[in-house]
Amino acid sequence: MKKWLTISKNLIRKSVIFENYSVRRKSPLSGNEGDFEVLECRDWVNVIARDSHGEFILVKQYRHGVDEITIEFPAGVMEKGENPADTAARELREETGHISNKWVDLGSCNPNPAFIKNSCHFFFADNCEYEGELILDHFEEIEIVTMDLQELKKQVLSGKISHSLTHTGLLKFLLNENT
Amino acid sequence: MKKWLTISKNLIRKSVIFENYSVRRKSPLSGNEGDFEVLECRDWVNVIARDSHGEFILVKQYRHGVDEITIEFPAGVMEKGENPADTAARELREETGHISNKWVDLGSCNPNPAFIKNSCHFFFADNCEYEGELILDHFEEIEIVTMDLQELKKQVLSGKISHSLTHTGLLKFLLNENT
Numbered sequence: 001m002k003k004w005l006t007i008s009k010n011l012i013r014k015s016v017i018f019e020n021y022s023v024r025r026k027s028p029l030s031g032n033e034g035d036f037e038v039l040e041c042r043d044w045v046n047v048i049a050r051d052s053h054g055e056f057i058l059v060k061q062y063r064h065g066v067d068e069i070t071i072e073f074p075a076g077v078m079e080k081g082e083n084p085a086d087t088a089a090r091e092l093r094e095e096t097g098h099i100s101n102k103w104v105d106l107g108s109c110n111p112n113p114a115f116i117k118n119s120c121h122f123f124f125a126d127n128c129e130y131e132g133e134l135i136l137d138h139f140e141e142i143e144i145v146t147m148d149l150q151e152l153k154k155q156v157l158s159g160k161i162s163h164s165l166t167h168t169g170l171l172k173f174l175l176n177e178n179t
Numbered sequence: 180m181k182k183w184l185t186i187s188k189n190l191i192r193k194s195v196i197f198e199n200y201s202v203r204r205k206s207p208l209s210g211n212e213g214d215f216e217v218l219e220c221r222d223w224v225n226v227i228a229r230d231s232h233g234e235f236i237l238v239k240q241y242r243h244g245v246d247e248i249t250i251e252f253p254a255g256v257m258e259k260g261e262n263p264a265d266t267a268a269r270e271l272r273e274e275t276g277h278i279s280n281k282w283v284d285l286g287s288c289n290p291n292p293a294f295i296k297n298s299c300h301f302f303f304a305d306n307c308e309y310e311g312e313l314i315l316d317h318f319e320e321i322e323i324v325t326m327d328l329q330e331l332k333k334q335v336l337s338g339k340i341s342h343s344l345t346h347t348g349l350l351k352f353l354l355n356e357n358t
Contacts (some may be wrong), residue, residue: 001239001240001241001248001320001322002241002248003241003246003247003248004241004243004246006246012192013191013192013199015199015216016216017216017293017294018216020192020194020199023243025243027241027318027320029320030320032317032318034317034318036243037194037195037196037197037243038243038244039244060180061180062180062181062182062183062206063292063293064183064202064204064215064216064217064293064294065217065218065289065291065292065293065294065295065296066289066292066295066296067182067183067185067296068182068292069180069181069182070289070292072292107336107337107338108338108341109338109341109342109343109346110244110245110249110341110342110343111290111291111343112244112290112291112342112343112344113242113244113245113247113249113251113341113342114196114242114243114244115196115243115244116244116245117244117245117246120343138211138213139206139211139213141180141206141208141209143180153354156350156351156354157286157351157354157355157358158286159286159287159288162287162288162289162292163288163289163291163292164288164289164290164291164299164343164344164346164347165291165343167288167343167346167347167350167351168343168346168347168350170350171335171346171347171349171350171353172335172336172346174350174353175332175335175336176336179336
């Protein structure tokens with residue numbers, strides 16, 4: 001198995017969230033050649049945050065993609081000049097008002113290798129403490145939701161917590177705890 | 180917390196994978212109004228497939244989004260007229276050559292509620308048996324990879340298995356096993 005060869009790459013459209021390219025590629029195996037859609041996004045960061053009582057801190061917000069109110073781990077986009085750990089600390093403070101002095105890097109994933117070119121990085125922030133009011137963007141409206149691990153698992157299994165990146169974060173947290 | 184009100188919705192571009200809309204919405208809370216990117220995709224299906232020896236069956240393939248070779252659960256797009264269970268059985272047969280007589284519905288997720296409007300459905304197919312050669316699309320090149328649960332967890336934790344939807348599938352499988 002080999003990577004396909006890139007013949008050309010053309011920007012179709014640049015939006016706030018992604019740059020949409022059409023990439024022409026050729027298979028070294030079959031010789032087949034075609035045009036493929038690729039979205040280039042900045043990297044994202046998710047924070048699995050737990051307070052000193054063992055409660056996980058999640059955010060409840062309206063999401064435009066699904067047109068529903070969701071419950072997710074605090075998360076955001078890496079800004080220019082930030083490393084993933086910077087983004088994690090910033091998003092935790094902005095979206096939940098909390099800070100942490102105990103961070104664990106849980107690694108990263110690809111949100112969708114089929115057509116999205118970016119990574120999402122995961123951090124566990126333990127012993128979180130409330131520092132002050134949320135710092136929200138113009139369009140952000142967030143409520144904090146806390147729950148213990150059993151309830152978190154239950155809401156994932158029932159589908160109430162539906163975001164695949166929150167699922168990835170929980171899986172990485174659980175696997176990391178057991179190693 | 181309330182859902183935002185949709186004022187207008189305009190198709191920007193239709194590709195093979197998605198329809199890209201700009202949706203104008205207003206917050207009932209703040210009165211703020213803005214234009215938001217939404218990608219409407221067909222639903223996807225992932226199959227957590229295990230053979231009679233307890234080995235999980237995954238697919239290795241080149242992915243154009245990340246420009247890398249990945250290892251993932253067999254998966255695909257729901258075709259018109261299919262229900263999720265149909266798609267699961269079809270993709271398992273096409274991408275791995277296997278069939279199963281023991282299916283468990285593991286529920287669904289939203290791949291990215293922030294800007295993608297679709298669901299991904301998960302099924303556990305146990306006691307999988309090889310029936311015949313893979314049935315691949317023009318651009319598909321797939322190798323089968325099998326591994327036990329311990330190795331699967333290890334490769335998720337190390338990042339070698341990087342697809343967030345494969346992670347979601349494994350999490351749903353593990354939580355379902357423990358209920």
